[in-house]
Amino acid sequence: MKQENRFVGQLFHFLAPFINMEKDLLICADGAAAARHSSTKESCLVDSDLPDLWLTFCGNSKPTGIEAKIDERNLISIRQAQLKAWRSGGKGSYQPTFWVATNKELTEFFCWHHSTLRPRPDSTRNTVDNVSLSIRDYPPDQHSVNIAEFALFILTQHWREARPAG
Numbered sequence: 001m002k003q004e005n006r007f008v009g010q011l012f013h014f015l016a017p018f019i020n021m022e023k024d025l026l027i028c029a030d031g032a033a034a035a036r037h038s039s040t041k042e043s044c045l046v047d048s049d050l051p052d053l054w055l056t057f058c059g060n061s062k063p064t065g066i067e068a069k070i071d072e073r074n075l076i077s078i079r080q081a082q083l084k085a086w087r088s089g090g091k092g093s094y095q096p097t098f099w100v101a102t103n104k105e106l107t108e109f110f111c112w113h114h115s116t117l118r119p120r121p122d123s124t125r126n127t128v129d130n131v132s133l134s135i136r137d138y139p140p141d142q143h144s145v146n147i148a149e150f151a152l153f154i155l156t157q158h159w160r161e162a163r164p165a166g
Contacts, residue, residue: 014151019057023056023063024063049081051067064097065097067096068100068101069101070102074136077131083121083124097158099111101140116138116141
């Protein structure tokens with residue numbers, strides 16, 4: 001978890017200048033804390049299954065979710081509740097836009113659009129709390145050894161998708 005939090009912090013550093021800070025911003029919300037807060041009437045959280053980053057880029061009205069993982073020998077870990085919430089037909093209010101991963105050394109960075117990686121969670125029938133998913137057969141939409149270049153990919157992809165053609 002420590003490396004994942006470091007990765008999220010470094011990625012946020014590069015994305016921060018382009019984030020609308022007047023909108024909701026959630027960073028690495030702990031699952032237990034999110035569950036506790038989403039069950040209160042005063043909370044801004046609708047449910048507790050949140051990507052590691054939930055933010056709105058400047059000029060956009062819709063938020064972007066980024067789920068971060070550590071890639072250990074082509075395996076990523078995901079909580080069962082997130083699996084159910086983010087599958088095709090999942091009822092999660094905070095679907096990730098992007099899945100990102102890094103190796104333990106934080107020297108390689110991988111990004112998938114949710115639509116690219118969604119077939120993997122859809123295909124597992126594992127019912128344990130923390131599921132290890134092989135991503136070997138799911139090539140990333142972006143691979144980089146430079147986190148600034150990696151963040152730029154996310155920004156350009158998001159803006160390309162968020163803007164109307166023409």
